[in-house]
Amino acid sequence: MKLQTLETFVVGNPPPRHGGRYFIFVRLTTACGITGIGEIYNATFGPDICCAMARDMFGRHFDGADPHHIETLFRKSYGAGFTQRPDVSVMGVFSGLEMACWDIIGKAADKPVYELLGGRVHDRLRSYSYIYPPAGDVYPDPATPNAYNDADIAAEVAAGMVAQGFTAVKFDPAGPFSVFDGRQPSLDDIALSVDFCTKIRQAVGTKADLLFGTHGQFTVSGAKRMARALEPLDPLWFEEPLPPENPADMAQVAAFTSIPVAAGERLCTKHEFARLIEASAASILQINLGRVGGLLEAKKIASTAETRSAQIAPHLYCGPVVAAANIQIATCSPNFLILESIGTFDGPYMSAIKGEITWEDGYVIPPSAPGLGLELDDDAIARLPYEGTELHLEMAQTPTLP
Numbered sequence: 001m002k003l004q005t006l007e008t009f010v011v012g013n014p015p016p017r018h019g020g021r022y023f024i025f026v027r028l029t030t031a032c033g034i035t036g037i038g039e040i041y042n043a044t045f046g047p048d049i050c051c052a053m054a055r056d057m058f059g060r061h062f063d064g065a066d067p068h069h070i071e072t073l074f075r076k077s078y079g080a081g082f083t084q085r086p087d088v089s090v091m092g093v094f095s096g097l098e099m100a101c102w103d104i105i106g107k108a109a110d111k112p113v114y115e116l117l118g119g120r121v122h123d124r125l126r127s128y129s130y131i132y133p134p135a136g137d138v139y140p141d142p143a144t145p146n147a148y149n150d151a152d153i154a155a156e157v158a159a160g161m162v163a164q165g166f167t168a169v170k171f172d173p174a175g176p177f178s179v180f181d182g183r184q185p186s187l188d189d190i191a192l193s194v195d196f197c198t199k200i201r202q203a204v205g206t207k208a209d210l211l212f213g214t215h216g217q218f219t220v221s222g223a224k225r226m227a228r229a230l231e232p233l234d235p236l237w238f239e240e241p242l243p244p245e246n247p248a249d250m251a252q253v254a255a256f257t258s259i260p261v262a263a264g265e266r267l268c269t270k271h272e273f274a275r276l277i278e279a280s281a282a283s284i285l286q287i288n289l290g291r292v293g294g295l296l297e298a299k300k301i302a303s304t305a306e307t308r309s310a311q312i313a314p315h316l317y318c319g320p321v322v323a324a325a326n327i328q329i330a331t332c333s334p335n336f337l338i339l340e341s342i343g344t345f346d347g348p349y350m351s352a353i354k355g356e357i358t359w360e361d362g363y364v365i366p367p368s369a370p371g372l373g374l375e376l377d378d379d380a381i382a383r384l385p386y387e388g389t390e391l392h393l394e395m396a397q398t399p400t401l402p
Helices: 046-062 071-080 088-109 149-164 187-204 220-233 246-255 269-278 295-306 320-331 378-382
Strands: 002-011 022-030 035-040 127-131 168-171 209-213 238-239 262-264
Touching: 002 046, 022 046, 022 088, 022 320, 035 071, 035 088, 035 320, 046 071, 046 320, 071 187, 071 238, 071 295, 088 149, 088 295, 127 320, 149 168, 149 187, 168 220, 187 209, 187 220, 220 238, 220 246, 246 262, 246 269
Parallel strands: 127 168, 168 209, 209 238, 238 262
Antiparallel strands: 002 022, 022 035
């Protein structure tokens, strides 16, 4: 079996744009006609540049290769140009191509990918979703009360999510995240965060865990102040309290608070996650399969985490193909905790996809279809061009002051 062709697709995510402004999909085809799909989660450059990177990597390392040879493909891509170090752009591109290889391998074996990575461990996967505004755009006017800045609205949405079946909800009320973070939270940020946790806890009781996000906004001392204020509300996690560069700093926060620290959405490869684990900086690892280095690399990270009593909670702020890959790794990992979903995996989010992700009463049911279990809908993709210039996700470009 040999890889023969690569196709790339930039898909505009329809409103309300949950999961990002666009998705970057790839499709590999073998000389014998088996296709596999993947998704690149690379937010650093524009999507057309990422597609050009994918074509270059395919031409150099994947064209004519056996898709089963994941280890060799990883080493060639990881070490290209005398690099051999974690690079989020390289690994984002590689992740999309690698998961497409696994999709091919699964189809050739007539097995879901999880059965080829140790086999099914979990029959259903607990899931959570962000508290999104109940109607309209995912990027509402910040001057208007909405689920991102009003605790009463957020609590009402959370109660509705629990009624749907969710047993955990995520939110981040601690102000905008900026390229100049970390910073000290203002007293208003702390008060609003406590108000969110208090009112959501009152709305959901013990039926759902609270997942407090920060997007790496704080300094060590600022994160400690915020954590101390939130501890009485007992969140399940304190997500990425510091920017991701220095695990030793985050370890200070993890040692200070009883709230488990979750982190990893911006990290890639086993090497970056090893530093996080070795420093005891986080006990919940948020691997994202479209960035981390692919399914095999994610399996290695999950196994390393097992040795230190850490759990995985696959992260999702991208498209449904990464969601499908997240599901595969969660299903075969004994130390799986919870899976991020985009709502209940329906509506506009699934517009470019054939097939479905089964969500029932708060849980995702692992698919029995071979490979990843989804296909691209070429006709729908043709109707969904991305015509903007903004990146998939952008941070504030000016400092956020107290």
